[in-house]
Amino acid sequence: MTRMTPSEAFVETLVAQGVTHVFGIVGSAYMDALDLFPAAGIRFVSVAHEQGGGHMADGYSRVSGRAGVCIAQNGPGITNFVTAIAAAYWAHSPVVCITPETGSGTQGLGGFQETEQLPFFEKITKYQAHVNRPDRLAEFTSRCFDLALAERGPTQLNIPRDYFYGDIDVEIPKPNRIERAPGSPRSLDEAAAALAGAQFPVIIAGGGVVMSGGVAEAAALAEHLSAPVVASYLHNDAFPASHPLACGPLGYQGSKAAMKIIAQADVVLALGTRLGPFGTLPQHGIEYWPKNAKIIQVDSDHRMLGLVKRIDVGVCGDAKGAAAEILTRLRTMNIKVAAHANREKRLAEVKRQKDAWEAELNTWGQGNGTPIAPRRALRELEKAMPKNAMVTTDIGNICSVANSYLRFEKPNSFFAAMSFGNCGYAFPTAIGAKVASPDRPAVAYVGDGAWGMSFGETLTCVRENIPVTAVVFNNQQWGAEKKNQVDFYSDRYVGTNLTNPSFAAIAKAMGADGIRVDHPDQVGDALGKATRSGKVTVIEIMVTQELGDPFRRDALKKPVRTLAKYKDYV
Numbered sequence: 001m002t003r004m005t006p007s008e009a010f011v012e013t014l015v016a017q018g019v020t021h022v023f024g025i026v027g028s029a030y031m032d033a034l035d036l037f038p039a040a041g042i043r044f045v046s047v048a049h050e051q052g053g054g055h056m057a058d059g060y061s062r063v064s065g066r067a068g069v070c071i072a073q074n075g076p077g078i079t080n081f082v083t084a085i086a087a088a089y090w091a092h093s094p095v096v097c098i099t100p101e102t103g104s105g106t107q108g109l110g111g112f113q114e115t116e117q118l119p120f121f122e123k124i125t126k127y128q129a130h131v132n133r134p135d136r137l138a139e140f141t142s143r144c145f146d147l148a149l150a151e152r153g154p155t156q157l158n159i160p161r162d163y164f165y166g167d168i169d170v171e172i173p174k175p176n177r178i179e180r181a182p183g184s185p186r187s188l189d190e191a192a193a194a195l196a197g198a199q200f201p202v203i204i205a206g207g208g209v210v211m212s213g214g215v216a217e218a219a220a221l222a223e224h225l226s227a228p229v230v231a232s233y234l235h236n237d238a239f240p241a242s243h244p245l246a247c248g249p250l251g252y253q254g255s256k257a258a259m260k261i262i263a264q265a266d267v268v269l270a271l272g273t274r275l276g277p278f279g280t281l282p283q284h285g286i287e288y289w290p291k292n293a294k295i296i297q298v299d300s301d302h303r304m305l306g307l308v309k310r311i312d313v314g315v316c317g318d319a320k321g322a323a324a325e326i327l328t329r330l331r332t333m334n335i336k337v338a339a340h341a342n343r344e345k346r347l348a349e350v351k352r353q354k355d356a357w358e359a360e361l362n363t364w365g366q367g368n369g370t371p372i373a374p375r376r377a378l379r380e381l382e383k384a385m386p387k388n389a390m391v392t393t394d395i396g397n398i399c400s401v402a403n404s405y406l407r408f409e410k411p412n413s414f415f416a417a418m419s420f421g422n423c424g425y426a427f428p429t430a431i432g433a434k435v436a437s438p439d440r441p442a443v444a445y446v447g448d449g450a451w452g453m454s455f456g457e458t459l460t461c462v463r464e465n466i467p468v469t470a471v472v473f474n475n476q477q478w479g480a481e482k483k484n485q486v487d488f489y490s491d492r493y494v495g496t497n498l499t500n501p502s503f504a505a506i507a508k509a510m511g512a513d514g515i516r517v518d519h520p521d522q523v524g525d526a527l528g529k530a531t532r533s534g535k536v537t538v539i540e541i542m543v544t545q546e547l548g549d550p551f552r553r554d555a556l557k558k559p560v561r562t563l564a565k566y567k568d569y570v
Contacts, residue, residue: 002169004168006137006163009138009170011033011036011040013172014040015040016173016174017145017175020042021043021060021069023045023068024072025047025073050077051081052454053070053071055084055087055424055428055429056429057096058095058429059428061094062412064437068088070097071097074117075102075117081121083424085154087422088153089124089153090418090419091207091420094149094154095155096145096155096156097125097154097155097156099117100164101160101161102114104160117156118130118158125156126154127151127156129141129155129158130158131158134164138173142173146175146177149177180317182320182324183318183322184316184317187314187317188329191313191315192335193335194294195269198339200264201267202227203222203225204232204273205229205231207272207273208300209238209272210272214272215238215240217320217327218239220324221330222243226339226347227245228247228262228346228350229245230247230261230262231250231258232249232276233280234279234403234414236248237411237412237413245350247350247354248407250279250280252279252281252403253549258288259286260288260353264290267293268290268295270295271323272298272319274301274308275297297311299316300317301316361404370542371475372518372519372543374543376520377473381523381527382405382407383524384528386441387409388410388441390440392426392429393415393416394446396479397480397547397548398447398479399445399447400548402445424450429444430442430470431457431460435466444468444469445471446470446473447472447478447479448474448476449477455470458510458512461512462512467535469527469537470537472538473541474540476545477497478498483547486547488559489569503538512536513530513535514537515530515540516540
């Protein structure tokens, strides 16, 4: 036991957990601890808005594999974290959200910047710790980090502001890291047997493959089976795009090749994916989910097994370990693999579907005019994207269409808002990713509506010297919602038209570089210049108002008006 202040115990615990960066906005509630950050080797990244800080912690965690950390002033600073923590929850990101609170002696009196801070995060965290004594601050801090990493999700550390002061006797806890198991022997045996009997096995590579570091193991299993591999929704980096067995992503605006291939499967191995409902909806007019196939689902969270889709085999285990164990069984247990007999026919079908999809992408929406057709802009960005780039995408029409064009060779390269689907996600997440991996280009795809929520973090990049590239698609509209007004509300546009200034000019006024692009031939050069510049750069791409398919055609229907005054609004 060592005598120290609670602030010192808190900071020493951060150091023990390997924390080198904390994202947030300065506040008096934790200033005593903040004062110690530089001496402890912790860089405090001062952000423009707490939500941005939370997304930065998210991006940092997803690239580094370590916990991302965010902190802010009690009350309004903490409530501004809610959206970012919800996004981190659905992305399975180990973010530790530190929430200094009103002093313990005045709670409940309605003091300045007071609110109950635990209920906001109750349903969007894996664990919540409320420090009830100063001498337990190190204990609770350590547990938040341990559980964020063990359970792959955000945790909350709530600290009354007066508990940073005084003197305590404390022992700094050592990090507790768990070893992940591949699954029970019985379930792995059943999975291997089902795959061995498959005539057309297909593997879905999900986020669990990336999080477990299991891309190589997934590839080895796919190669042994000659099984085509599709990526789960918004996990395009879960399998190398250039691999002959890779067919692209499922889900909204995904690969038609992937969808037509999985539709033929008689056995599906869902490796490290919860098979979320939005990621398996019909797309491009294709009902691709194979209703009569056997489904093997591997997930480290037993609650996910069979939750969304009926499954035949559930493996509660690590994606990397499970893939390796299944392959070992197929190789050593004298199991005859039926798919070996028709390998060439299946590989020919994979190539045929991939070639057809590529040919369609080469012609679909590839106009040469000004403003630029969205799909042409995305195709040009794809061609010019640095091979080791990290790409983040916001929610919205054009950013979501990018799912057809984003291809990666290595994991931890693609970061989207996942099923929470919040605007303002991409740019701050790219900042956190860049901080975690400064040697890789970080590129954010953002629509003009979402840019209005996040462009303030350009100031963060300038101030903190974080060279991120933001690609802003300027079409003067909230495109995804306008598509619903086109399809269901007779082209009555309420709240969907935007009047934008020059985003490139604003970037320059903020101290960043700004490039305006209005012809397809300029897109690739602009991206190359921006990612090589060493400065934060905003590429403003002027695009047409062409709209893609609606997100949720299944959730809307033609209105029926009953009041006479609204009879024309049908």
